Amino acid sequence: MNVIQQYLDQNNVTRYKVSKLSGLGQxxxxxxxxxxxxxxxxxxxxxxxxAIALDKTPGTVLDELIEMEHNAIE
Structure with missing residues (x-):
């Protein structure tokens, strides 16, 4: 599974919700x-x-994604 999808799942947010809250196309x-x-x-x-969907900063989201990807490689 892709790290991005894992991150969304871990944060209990769907791609649909991200799209609706942020205006980003699905x-x-x-x-x-x-x-x-x-x-x-x-x-x-x-x-x-x-970040908008999770009420986090973009920097926090990126840091958490980098950490998840790093941990997945190990």
Whole structure:
């Protein structure tokens, strides 16, 4: 499973909810989740949208995603 989807699941938020709360298109979010590049392929727009849905800062979201990806590699 993709780290981004795992992150959303861990935070109990759906891609639909991220889309609705942030205005980001569902296809854009799906492409980010389906990307083989992990978090390296994320745009600032996607990170900001996830942050809005979770009421976190984009920096916090990115830090948590980096940590999750790092832990998945180990």
């Amino acid at each position: 296809t854009t979010l799906k492409a980010a989740v389906d990307s083989k590049n992990g978090i390296d392929g994320l745009t600032g727009k996607v990170i900001k949208s996830i």
